[in-house]
Amino acid sequence: MPYSIGLYQAACAFLSAGFAVQAVVAAMVLLAIVVALPFVASQDGTDVDSDEDEDTPPTLPGCLPWLLWDIAPFFRRRYDFLNRGFRLTRAAVWQFKLMNNTVIVLSGASARRAFFYAKGFDLTEGFKMLSGALPMVRGVTSDGLHTKRIATIHKRLAAVQRNAPLTDLIPQILDDARRMLETYEHAGSFDPFEAIYSASRFLIFQTTVRSLSSTELASSPERVARLKTLYDRLDASTTPASVLMPWLPTPALLRKLWATKEIYEMVVDAIQQRERDGEVKNDTLQMLLDSGDERLTVVGFVMGLLIAGARATGTTAAWIVLFLGGHTDWQARARAEIESLLPDTTSSSSLSDALAEIPVATWESSTPVLDAIIRETLRVAQPHTAMRRNLGPDTYIDGKRIPSGAFVLYPFSDVHLDPAIYPDPWRWDPARPHSTKDLGYVGWGVGKTTCLGTRLAKIELKLVLALFLLAFDFSVQQPLPVPNWNDMLLCRPATKCTVAYTKRTQRAL
Template identity: 30%
Template sequence: MGPILDLQRPSVTFILLSLALASIYWLRLLFRRPLFPKGSPVLVDEYPVVGAWSFFSRRIDFWRHGTAQSKTGRFSFYVGKLPVVSVSGVEGRKTFFESKELSFSEGYAVLFGNAPRFSVKNEDGVETSGVEGGFDTYFNRRITRLMKKGRFVRNLHLLVNDTRQALSQLAKAESNILDPFDDIYRIVYRLTVRTVACNDIADNPDLLSRSLKAFETIDASTTPSTVIFPWLPTPASVKRMVAGARLYRMVQNIVEARKSAGVRGEDALQFLVDQGDSIAQIISFVIGSLYAGVLNTGINAAWILVYLSTDSHWMDVVRQEVDAAIDKHRTNSAQSKGDILTSFALGDWETEFPNIDLCLRESIRFHLTGTAFRRNVSGKDMILGKEIIPKDAYLVYAVDDIHFDPEIYTDPQTWDPSRYLPHRAEDKKVQNGYLGWGTGRHPCHGMRFAKLETFIIIAFFVATFDFQLVDEQGYPKMAWPETDRNEHAAHKPRTPVRLKYTLKD
């Protein structure tokens, strides 16, 4: 039997050589990095192909390392083949948050995870596509409409009832120990779904649980490999696609059921349908809103309770504030605290709890970890100081550069809401000194809702329960767990904590 492949034949050798050269050429194209031009910030690199892996594994440590190597506080690096520049300091912060030549959406779409891309019509009726022209415009337009006062007033009783119902179930539970990063997080999730999605899911425990599982799968799908190799079908990207398909079918079934029954909903879903949005657009909007709302508010509301449980001064301050608001609105002695809080109008919720607002502000400062992202979309190199930011390059800004600057925030490692009181006003010392609600050209459109749901949850919880911090076995803990500054976003503590609670008289 002759050889299967005769390497002595010139034609076979030529074919193999051609394939090898073509493969090398294709791989060079696939992984070729654009060179940083002369005059760019100092290059801090790590590995071929993947680039600065520490940007994913130890982000804030990587930022400190890179900043220490630069005289200006700016440095360059690669994420895969993507050129990235880290900026810091007063000048870098001003450019990052205020320049019209830097795109918020293009930065987040690639470095934080793939954003939806589809065509929509702008206000002139012209079809635009891509992140900046399409989804970003679409999302901001829709969320601005949904955050108007009229919709808050219409749904306020539902948000209050959801919270009261959840705490009532806790009061009846056999165990008097809860995980705030699960129980409180789920309350926030339900309130957010009701506000940016639909009542059908918020009112159905099974749909609510399934949608939360799908959302958490999508959240966990952004990995270093999906950013560096977005074209590669990794297990994470496949899970993301499956979870997205499940949410798609869930919403599609609700829309079709409403149409067949001739029923209209009084919720965000109905509003989006009335605008002529496709199911794909609606799902993208809901996921984007949940990212902004649940991942931040859900974690920070839980952290506020943890901090209060270990800080007797602020616990007293918040309790007195809640009790004073209840006494102010009491109309008869037979009313329970829950009944009085339930009667609050929107204006009451937004004005009666300034100290809870301070606690939220400080918790956000503590847990807004990682970096913000932008992209140079000016079509040309930018000059920052005497250094070049290449065209099409990505920019990152480490939040700790300002939020944990001891020149701005006194003893920044201490949770201290009083730092925002008028006589101190540490967040007002410099321009863009506080990033928790957005700044510059990108303020947070959901700030009003985030504050509202936090005030509702904290006020009801404090009015209903006495509570203390304990470990998983129920033993008292005297201190809250430290935050891992290398986290990429607000995150549950690595060391589990619980709250032991008793129903107040």
């Protein structure tokens, strides 16, 4: 089993202890951090305040790499932190330190193109270090995740999105959505950002489990709910200390370890159940097993892609519901587009059955309104910062040296919220043109690192939104909230949002 037994036992002991014990442990860990950080940060021999060469990006002033309270805003309020860096350095390319790691931040059209097409910039290394929210299983989602295993996972993800598997998935996704939406009363309200009870984010997590794991997991509401809780716990356990010092047994690390262990066991149990029963099923797990992939690759596929898929897609779905609730004209246009796709012979069938008859090709080529809605929502409410690590050699961007080993960041806000490209950038308007010049839109990624799950994500969003739009009228109290780009996962606004809904028809879901 790929866990340190000592850490696992420590996690058990900590989580079962009372509040007083947990508080004492937390205080001791904090003291250890304060004492150890100056020594650790000095080990690279770098003097942050030393004179910089002309080709060295300017350093963010007043940010000491060994003081967690100086660098904590990078993890807690990243949008503000990066904007502050651009403002204080007055530079399009600048740097700061995270412990003994150099992090270089880029902006501008030429830097954007160089970033997305640089051969030596590695996404996996960048994300693993600077995000820290993946489940930690040695040989599955960390350390042992070698290039060959990553390539296999990418290959299998491409296979899931071929026409035949997607065609098989459509009725299953719609059935999941139907089952969850049937629990809604004739009229009511919900917060689309609530972790468990929302109609959008949790529903999308359900459909992602259906698309990327096994029937055994996806068909059990209890297992899906538990997985959602555990992945939320991973997000909450990502702290500056847990990312920068993964070797230090902080309370956050122990909670993360506990959540990872339970996710791992649920996935392995589903695999063993399939192998034990010997039953062949038409799902992603069966495809992985039939391909003869090693166990670690199968587990890594499910554990890693569930969190990657559900986060971004769930956030997009939640904001689409909010935006459409505040723009009833676009809500009506989207609904009319979907109704125009329904076969004439299905008036007596359920809504989900009628939608299931629409071919994949139609969903992808004949839904320009839905495409515009998704695209604009990604622009204004997806607070992504692309992360890479330069694996070498040294390279130059806008005349500034990016040394081998340095981490490199590009915030999507640099282009998506640029008023020179998108006038009044915070205004949600699917009719606005999206620039194709100088990589003026990067919502699904560009260059060699586009989102590999784009096709599946778009189909998921369209299916769930289609059923919701046909089943309900809904609205959001004006004015609409502004997306909070400091919330790196949900872009959740500071004030609570409520979507009021009413069933539109007596036709069965």
